[in-house]
Structures are given as structure tokens and as C-alpha cells.
Amino acid sequence: MNFELKTLSLSAAARHKCDLLAVLIPQDFAGQDGAIGTLAAQALQAGDLQDKPGKLLRLYASPGVAARHLVLVSCGDGSPGDVRKAVLALAPALKSPGVQRAVLAFAAAPAAGAVAAALRSAADAAYVYAATKSKVEESGPESCLLGVPSAAGVQAEFDAARAVAAGVEFAREWANRPANHATPTLLGEAAKSLSKDKAIRCTVRGPEEVAKLGMGAFMAVAQGSVEPLRFIELQYQGAAKGQAPVVLVGKGITFDTGGISLKPAPEMDEMKFDMGGAASVLGVFRALAELKPAINVIGLIPACENMPDGRALKPGDVVTSMSGQTIEVLNTDAEGRLVLCDALTYAARFKPVAIVDIATLTGACVIALGGLRSGLFSTSDELAAQLLGAGDAALDPCWRMPLDDEYGEGLKSNFADVANVGGRPAGAVTAAKFLQRFVGNTPWAHLDIAGTAWKSGTAKGATGRPVGLLLRWLAERAAGSADSGQQTAAARRRAAKG
Template identity: 60%
Template sequence: MNFELKPLGMVGAASEKCDVLVVLVPQNFKASKDDLSTMVAQAIKAGDFEPKAGKLLHLYRHAQCSATRLVLAGVGEGTAREVRTALTAAVSGAKTAALKKLVVAFATPAREEAVRSVVQAVADATYAYTLTKSKPDPRTLTKAVVCASNASELQVTFDRAVAIVAGCEVAKEWANRPANHATPTHLGQAAQELAKVAKFSCEVLGPKEVAKLGMGSFMAVSQGSDEPLRFIVLRYDGAAKSKAPTVLVGKGISFDSGGISIKPAAEMDEMKFDMSGAASVLGVFKTLSVLKPAINVVGLIASCENLISGKAVKPGDVVTSMSGQTIEILNTDAEGRLVLCDALTYAERFKPAAVVDIATLTGACMVALGGVRSGLFTSDDSLGAALAKAGDAAQDLCW
């Protein structure tokens, strides 16, 4: 799907030929003299449409525009959250097999955060997983045009939002794949292919190389599976070598049965998502390849399966981590910390400015925070505040 930002007001947007035109209308909307603005004002005055967030009015082949379908979407005060709510509802309701070109127009000058929300909402509302479906229902939308009268002020924000969406879709794709289509080997190949296209460095280490490094904790988790582990090292160098990198560490347990401390059978299929941290790191590097920012970033992915076999690690076993510390494993379903501790030790060699560990570490976090916010733990308050602020801006909330 291609995104494009055009410097068009209501008149220009009405002239765009497309399958669906969504007009985002705030509560402070004041009509201009053009036909489309006049019609919006009349609909509000008649009580047929309210510009409150999420309120919609659908029109078919309306005389005031070139689109097949016109949707007026209320965005309230025009905050990022309200825009995303409105557009998600509008696109979801208008999504059909015929939807190939979508135009989204701001009825008033757009804010930067609102533009980000538009791009994210369009991508989210039209995303479709198809890889393993016998009768896939793929995304039909091929082009999304965002119209704003002040587009020249928004281009940088728009480009960044498009790049972030590209990364998010990589992360979604890999997280959604079933475990037999997202093995550690598959993840290693995905990283290599991404690096080849984007021209950053990628090193994929197997069992022999990991053993040589002394990653006994990581190896202990993987030993119950016939699938060989992979330790993936990605490097993006956009700044001087003297500048310390940010290191991203992604948990890549491609399937987590819990090991001998086995999980309940109900909903165990969802443990394919235990590599979502790894998928996030791949997504970040996709975004970096598009944006090409002047920073240095290292991505580390420790990937294996946590399964049961005669070779599996047992409760009470003692292993030695890469740092030289011995660890008594009392619960084999605490595999995340065993894998990540070796990855974090490996990260020390880069002398990083910051280390961000991304992991589906425990279901207890969902008990505490529900499905709205991610848990954020940090030993650096300034880093934690920066991450929380970034999460608020991206509407990827944490606490």
C-alpha cells in the first residue's frame, strides 16, 4: 500500500477520484463557501451528523464529490486518539473488495499528531494476515491519499509515520505467523533478507557459535527442541562510530510450552506470540531502513523454542550464564529471563548509550494492566520518562 500527502483543502479533496473519501470534521468546523463544506454544515445543522469523535455519516455517489462513497467522520477536538477512533470506524465500515483508493481529507488545517494517527489507523484498519490461509482475504487497498491544506508543514511527520507503519507491519506479520512458519531459522532468514535489502549488517549465530560464547542459560532453554536456536545481531550505523549505540534486545521464543513446568492446554496456541519482542526488533530495523536517521542502533534477538523432551532442562537444574553466574532453574516456564540474561550480557560489548529489552515476559502483566498498556520497568528514570512520552505520542501506551 502506498501513502501520499497532498496539499489540498476541501475543494481539491472533493475533486479526487477514489472509491472512498473520508472527511475528518472537528467540532469547531466552520464552513467555507465551497459545495462540500456547505453540505457538511447543512448536515450538522439538520442534526443528521455530529462532529463528535466516532460519529459517522455515509453518503453514496454524492454530487459534491468525485468519490464513489463519501464518509463524514467526526473527530471531536481533533486529538490523535479521537482522529484514530474516527478513522478506524470509517475505514472499517467502508472496507470492501472494491476499496482500492482511499482519500482522507482534513476539513480544517491538520495537526502533526493527527496526521500520524491517520496513517496508523488506515494501515491498522486494512491489515490482513494471509500467509497460511487456504482462502485468504488480502488487503485490497493499494493507495491512501491524505489531504491537508497545510501539507507542507506536515511532510516530515507524514514520512516518519509511513516508515513506522512499514515497521509495524513487519512486526505484525511475524508475530501472527504460527510457530511452524516462524521458527528461529525463519527469523534468522528474515533478518538476513531485511539486511540485504536495507544494507545494514546482520550476523546469525547458531548453536556452535552460541556455545563458544558461553551462553549456557540460553542454550538450556533451547535443548528440549529439535529446532536449532538462533542468536541474531543486527547493526544499523547511521552516525559516527564514536557515538554509542542504542541496543534493542528482543525475546524470540518462537513457541513456549512452558517446558516441563508445562502451561495449561487452553489457549497454549497463543504462545506463538512469545516471539513478539523479536518481531518488534525486526520491525524497528525495517523503519530504520526507510528513515535512515543519523543514529547507531544494534538489535539482538535470542530465538529458540521452549519444549519438552528427554533432553529438556529440568526443574532444579543448574546452568552457567554468559556472565559466569550459576542459575538454579526452579520453573522451566521462566525461560524469558534465562534467554534474555545472556543477550543482555552480550550487549555489554557495544558500550551502549541505552539498552531497551522488548519481551512478552509474563502473563501477570496483563493481570495488572489489562490489554491497554504495556509494562515498563527501568533503572533509569529519564529513559523511562522518554519511552513513556514516545508511547503516548505513538498511542502505544505503557505504565
């Protein structure tokens, strides 16, 4: 969907010809002159439009309004969170037959972050998966105009939000594709497509190159599938070459049967979403191409299938990771940590300032946090605080979980340096403790997105999380580096004058 920003009063919005005009009405709306302002004030006073975020009043062919359909929607106190609830409630209206041109107008000046929330929520609400359908029964509008009392003050916010929405959509699209349409090879092609931008480089390695790197854990997971593995490396350079990068590592299991430790049949189709971490890394780089932040970012994606054929990894097997540590595989369905550990070891060669891995890693995290917040584990209080703040600001929240040393006791093995599982209690924590063994002293965070990367049931589909969180964090780091550089330059000038 194409987005546009324009200065638009309610009177001007009433004259704007479109298929759908949705007006965001704050709870303290006092009314304005003109058809829409009068209608909204009367509806609020009569109780026909409740002031709870997301409550709607749909009207057709309203006098004095050029749009065929008019929807008044309450946006609560106008905060980004309430605006998001309001716009998501518009999803059925946005997908109504015949709606090609939509206008989303703010009845009052938007709060900081509200325009971004509106744009991203409209993109989420209007998204329709179509890649493997012969006929699409519903579709979102081709264009959406965001109308605000004054566009100049929110142009930068709008531009950034549009880039983030594109990244989220790219992640959703690839996570939603069936496993036979999103193989490791095809993920590699998707990554290569991003390198059309001059700031992004892409390298895709196959089995022979991965073997030379010594990624024995990653290779062990892939050996049961006829689909060849791919190790994808993306590089975005937005700062000086000498500036240490941030490394993002995304789990890329394009389908997870559980291997020999076979999963139950019900809902196994959803294991196509097990590359949600990889999809989020692709989405981040899709957005970086537009945002152009002054930061260097490396993206690493170990991509393969976890299948149960005669060559497959067996419970009790011992494999040697790239780090040299040996791993006893007690459960082949705990494969994500095996592919990630080699990618985390590889990440060290970039001497990064921070490493963040993103993975649909454990059902235990779903039990702990449900589908609202992603699980956050980190060896750095500073990094954890940054990610928590970025998640809240991006309306893509996470929650910090513990990493006490005692949790690692359950990973002891009689036959290897470490076991790949530690039992049912605190399963999300022991998985993170396993990964921690492979990051050294580099500030590291692990985002377990098993509960947030997709939805089940009638709303089944990828969410694109945590692309918003990651992009907000990267933007804030880039801004912090720029501020630090300016302060250093100013100090040097003062010293020179002295």
C-alpha cells in the first residue's frame, strides 16, 4: 500500500474524494465547524460513538462528505498505543470490497509517535497474503493518505514509519510463505535482492563453504534434509568502515518437523514460521535501505530444514560446534540453538559492539509470556535497557528474563561439553544459557519470539515482530553515536582554541 502525508483539516477531509474516510476522534474532542466536526461532536454527546479506543461509528453517503464511506473511530487519549488500537479496529473497513483509496485523518494535532503508529497499524491492518493464492478474495486499499492539521512537523516521523512498515511487510511475507516456497535457497535469493541497494552487501554460502568454516552443529541439523543449507551474511554500512558493527543473528529453520524427536501432527504446519527470526533480519535490512541510519549492521542467517530421514541427527549424537565445544544432542527438536551457536561464534570475527539473536526458540517462552511480549535475555544491563525501551517506544514490547548461572547446571553432559537441553523447568532460560556459551565477552541479547512471531487460529499468520523493536534500537544507537561524535568534535575544537 502506498502512503502519503498531507496537511488536511476536517473541512478539507470532508471534500476529499475517496472510497473510505476514517477520522480519528480523541476523547477530549470539543467539536469543529463543518460536517465531520459537527457529526463527531453529536455522536460523542449522544453516546453513539464511545470514547474507548477502537470504537467505531460507520456512516454511508453522509451529507457534506465526499467519501462514499465515513468511519468515526475513537482514539482514546491520542497516544501511540491508543491510536494503534483505533486503526487496527479499521481492518474490516480497509479490506471492504471497492476500497481502493483511503484517507486516515486526525481530528486534532497528533501526539509524538501517533502518526508512526497510525501508518504502521494501517499497513498491518490492510496486509493480505497472496503469494501462493490463485485468487485473492480480499485486498487492502492501493493508497492511504494520512491527513494531519500540519504535515511539516511530522514529515520525518512519517518517512521513518513508512520504511519500518516496508520492513515489517517484507518479514511477514517471507515468514508466511509455505516451506516449499521459502526454502533456504529461496531465502538466500530474498537476501540477495536486498543488495540492489549500494549500502547493502550479501554473501550466501552453501554446504561446502559452511563445512570449511567448521560449523558442525549447523551442518548436523541440516543433514536430514534434501534441501541444501544456506548461511546468509548481510552487511549494511551506514557509518565509517572502522566503526564496529552491531550483529543481528536470525534463526532460519525454514521447516521444523522436530527431526527424529518428531513433533505431534496437530499444528505442525505452523512450523513454517520457525524462520521468523531470519525473516525479521531480512525485514530490518529492507528498512535500512530506506532509513540509511549512520550505523554499521551485520545480519547472519543460518538457514536449513530439520527433517527426519535416514541421515538425520539422532538423540544421543555428539556434534562439534564451530567454537570447538562438543554438544550432546538429547533432543533433535532443540535444533534452533544448534544452528544459532555456530552463527554466534562466526559473529565474533566482526568484533561487534553488540550481538542480538532473534529466534522462535522455545515453547516455554510462550507459556511464560504468551503472545504479548517477546522474551529478552541479556548479559548486559545497558543493552537490555536499550532493547526494553526501544520495544516500548515501537509498540513491540519485550520482557527481560533471568540468566542466573545456576540455570546452566541442567545442561551438563556425561558425554560432551554440554547438552542441548536441560529439562522442562525454565526451558526458555536454559536455552538462553546454552547460547550464552558461544558469545564470549561481547554484549549480547537473545530475543525469544516463539510467542510473538506469528498468530494461530483464524488470524493465523506472521506478525513481522520484532522488526519494529530492532529498527527503533538501531536508530537510537545511530543517533547516540552521532551525538557522541559531535560532542567529541566540539571538545577537540575547544582544546585547539585553548
